[in-house]
Amino acid sequence: MQQSLGASGITVSTLAEARVFADHGFDDITWAFPVVLSRVDEAMDLAERVTLRLVVDSLDTLRRLQSTGYPFHVWIKIDCGYHRAGVDPTGEVALKLAHELSESPTLTFDGILTHSGHSYQARGRNALKQVAEEERRTMVEFSERLNRDGAIDVSSISVGSTPALSCVEHLHGVTEVRPGNYALYDHNQTVIGSCSVADCAVTVLSSVVSSQPGMGHCVIDAGALALSKDPGPGDAQPRTMGEIFDDYSSGILQRDFRVTSVSQEHGTVNNPMSVGARVRILPNHSCLAVAQFDEFHVVRGDSILDRWRIWRRR
Amino acid sequence: MQQSLGASGITVSTLAEARVFADHGFDDITWAFPVVLSRVDEAMDLAERVTLRLVVDSLDTLRRLQSTGYPFHVWIKIDCGYHRAGVDPTGEVALKLAHELSESPTLTFDGILTHSGHSYQARGRNALKQVAEEERRTMVEFSERLNRDGAIDVSSISVGSTPALSCVEHLHGVTEVRPGNYALYDHNQTVIGSCSVADCAVTVLSSVVSSQPGMGHCVIDAGALALSKDPGPGDAQPRTMGEIFDDYSSGILQRDFRVTSVSQEHGTVNNPMSVGARVRILPNHSCLAVAQFDEFHVVRGDSILDRWRIWRRR
Numbered sequence: 001m002q003q004s005l006g007a008s009g010i011t012v013s014t015l016a017e018a019r020v021f022a023d024h025g026f027d028d029i030t031w032a033f034p035v036v037l038s039r040v041d042e043a044m045d046l047a048e049r050v051t052l053r054l055v056v057d058s059l060d061t062l063r064r065l066q067s068t069g070y071p072f073h074v075w076i077k078i079d080c081g082y083h084r085a086g087v088d089p090t091g092e093v094a095l096k097l098a099h100e101l102s103e104s105p106t107l108t109f110d111g112i113l114t115h116s117g118h119s120y121q122a123r124g125r126n127a128l129k130q131v132a133e134e135e136r137r138t139m140v141e142f143s144e145r146l147n148r149d150g151a152i153d154v155s156s157i158s159v160g161s162t163p164a165l166s167c168v169e170h171l172h173g174v175t176e177v178r179p180g181n182y183a184l185y186d187h188n189q190t191v192i193g194s195c196s197v198a199d200c201a202v203t204v205l206s207s208v209v210s211s212q213p214g215m216g217h218c219v220i221d222a223g224a225l226a227l228s229k230d231p232g233p234g235d236a237q238p239r240t241m242g243e244i245f246d247d248y249s250s251g252i253l254q255r256d257f258r259v260t261s262v263s264q265e266h267g268t269v270n271n272p273m274s275v276g277a278r279v280r281i282l283p284n285h286s287c288l289a290v291a292q293f294d295e296f297h298v299v300r301g302d303s304i305l306d307r308w309r310i311w312r313r314r
Numbered sequence: 315m316q317q318s319l320g321a322s323g324i325t326v327s328t329l330a331e332a333r334v335f336a337d338h339g340f341d342d343i344t345w346a347f348p349v350v351l352s353r354v355d356e357a358m359d360l361a362e363r364v365t366l367r368l369v370v371d372s373l374d375t376l377r378r379l380q381s382t383g384y385p386f387h388v389w390i391k392i393d394c395g396y397h398r399a400g401v402d403p404t405g406e407v408a409l410k411l412a413h414e415l416s417e418s419p420t421l422t423f424d425g426i427l428t429h430s431g432h433s434y435q436a437r438g439r440n441a442l443k444q445v446a447e448e449e450r451r452t453m454v455e456f457s458e459r460l461n462r463d464g465a466i467d468v469s470s471i472s473v474g475s476t477p478a479l480s481c482v483e484h485l486h487g488v489t490e491v492r493p494g495n496y497a498l499y500d501h502n503q504t505v506i507g508s509c510s511v512a513d514c515a516v517t518v519l520s521s522v523v524s525s526q527p528g529m530g531h532c533v534i535d536a537g538a539l540a541l542s543k544d545p546g547p548g549d550a551q552p553r554t555m556g557e558i559f560d561d562y563s564s565g566i567l568q569r570d571f572r573v574t575s576v577s578q579e580h581g582t583v584n585n586p587m588s589v590g591a592r593v594r595i596l597p598n599h600s601c602l603a604v605a606q607f608d609e610f611h612v613v614r615g616d617s618i619l620d621r622w623r624i625w626r627r628r
Contacts, residue, residue: 013579033579034523036535037590057524060589077524084580085524085533093527117577209348210371210391210399213407219399221350224602225628229543263431264601265327265347266398275374276351287578288538291606293628312626314539314607 011160011178015042016313022050029053032113032160032178034077034085035061044070053110057087062100062107071106075113075158080138081131082117089142095150102152111156111175112146114139119163120233124193128167135159140173166194186286187243191233197243198251202286202296204242206267208277218273222281223262228288242267245280249301253282325474325492329356330627336364343367346427346474346492348391348399349375358384367424371401376414376421385420389427389472394452395445396431403456409464416466425470425489426460428453433477434547438507442481449473454487480508500600501557505547511557512565516600516610518556520581522591532587536595537576542602558583559594563615567596 002010009028012018015036018029030053035043046052047070056062057077065072076097079086087094102109116135122128136159143154157174159165162181166189171177184202185195206222227242242259246252259281260270269279283289290296291312298306316324323342326332329350332343344367349357360366361384370376371391379386390411393400401408416423430449436442450473457468471488473479476495480503485491498516499509520536541556556573560566573595574584583593597603604610605626612620 033535034533034589036521036523038521038592057526058589061523064590079526083529084577084582085526087526088528091527207350207352209350209375212371212393212399212401213405214402215397219348221347224542224544225605228538229545229602230538231543231545263398268398275348275372276378278352288543291539 009176011180014314015039015046017311018046018052020311020313022046027051030075030113030158030178031055032075032115034058035065037061037064040064040068043072044068047072055113056097056101057085059093059097059100062097066100066104066107069106071108073108073110074101075110075156076101078112078114078139078142080114080116080135080159082115084117086114089138089145094142095146098146098152099150102150109152109155111154111158112139112142113158113160113178115160115178116164117161119161120188120192122163122192123235125167128163128193129169131161132159132164132168135161135164136168136171136174143173162189163192163194181287184286184290186289187240187282187284188230188232190282191236196251197253197282200251200282200286202283202290203245203248204281204283204289206279206281208269208273208275208279211272211275215272217260217271218269218275220259220267220269220279221265222259222267223265225264225292226289227259227262227267227281227283228285228292229262230283230285230288232284240284242284243282244269245282248280323490325494328628329353329360331625332360332364332366334625334627336360341365344389344427344472344492345369346389346429348372349379351375351378354378354382357386358382361386369427370411370415371399373407373411373414376411380414380418380421383420385422387422387424388415389424389470390415392426392428392453392456394428394430394449394473396429398431400428403452403459408456409460412460412466413464416464423466423469425468425472426453426456427472427474427492429474429492430478431475433475434502434506436477436506437549439481442477442507443483445475446473446478446482449475449478450482450485450488457487476503477506477508495601498600498604500603501554501596501598502544502546504596505550510565511567511596514565514596514600516597516604517559517562518595518597518603520593520595522583522587522589522593525586525589529586531574531582531584532589534573534581534583534593535579536573536581537579539579539606540603541573541576541581541595541597542599542606543576544597544599544602546598554598556581556595556597559596562594 077086146152158176160178162179165179185200211218246254296308391400460466472490474492476493479493525532560568610622
């Protein structure tokens, strides 16, 4: 589906995901996670079959890749403000990495890559636009610095994060974008302001299994192993472990009903409902919810149009 | 292994788990979750192959099971203080349920069952002993009430929860126990006081993948899809998303290093370490961590003795 709409490559988080995409016709795969050194042999095997692009943010890792003698494709990962991983684009390590990589006799310097994960702290379209623009500018400026201070040409500039890209105004200088959550969206994204409830494509269908007289709650068969324990944005009010639809086709949530806690297979809803009632839940985090299941049911209204296998290998 | 040590049945949370155990030689299976009405046909299929025991805590569900005409085995679920699911043992519904079930022409009344999930709020062995004793007494007293007020004999009394049973003093009157987490234990259980770190049998082995100069943290390849987002007990100090071993064979944790946050595949450790360093993590919640993987590696010291498949179907 992505390919028929023009996607020419794919980004993954794990080598297991990369292998699944390689087995299904994708031949240009970026493993957008700092290389796990114990998996370099596996990466080499996969790179024999497809163009596999690795991500590096340390000299140690770069040198280890170099020592294999294998012609890996390598991105340099830049910290554009998230401060989780990635090199500081104003520091010396970044320049040194780019030099060593571009002068490597074996490795190919693919370009520079970043992920504006701090967009998850922003709220509303204006704040997200600002994160997107800062991300873009940081990357273009770093590219210019490499050209100026190091005489290094950067062929590709890759940016990421669903919230930033859902609101980006322009991408001058950027050659590639890697949002991921946009394919399904979720409740977290609606709180951030990336999308509306009606844009969210994945829901968890659950049943009320226990409702005791005199109690203010009921229990459903969707717990942490369906919804995950993602607590949602810390500032979301009211706090929720999953929102409940009032009218799914119109994208309207019930105002006063939500999943307030999850244990392993049990979920607790803050209002009584009859045993057997079905509830359609908008999970906080669709990626983690989907990773608990083996199959998507592709629906339109009440009809199941298709079933798609979820490859949840590690 | 459980069977060779004398276990004669097994308790599961889902029908998918029940089917796996049925496929592997277990013929007495309690599905200890309030019956999901949309799954009654599946339950019937499985009950053709093994003794499947269902759990009921509402008249609606009981009547629905009765309406199938199928000779299901049924436990009545009692609320012994957790207040999540289960009938109030002092109320009228409990008595009515027991009457209708014991007089059913088709259903078999297996007995009464409970789960002291509130033991997860208790701290220390004395508090856990008290929860265990309250659970036992509630069940025995309810059994006596059924006998006295309803002339109903209760053949089995089943209690649960790892924290309570790890400290229980005696089980007079109880015929069955169903702890689950004890097989692996985890960091949550050490905080509650059910076990020591050395009792914990499952760890997640991870690698440092990013460590930036000047930063106070490093990044590992174990995030929510390895450790889950279980935040641990709310009163645990310091807060952790996973503890890190200093010496695994002695059961000693590093005092100052821990996983402080997890995103999908990334984990953040609150101290720098070199890229490539391996860290062995004690997860907060072993059940949720294990459910993310396909395989156990059974180790002694540095040797892998065996690999066990994890059947994570839904």
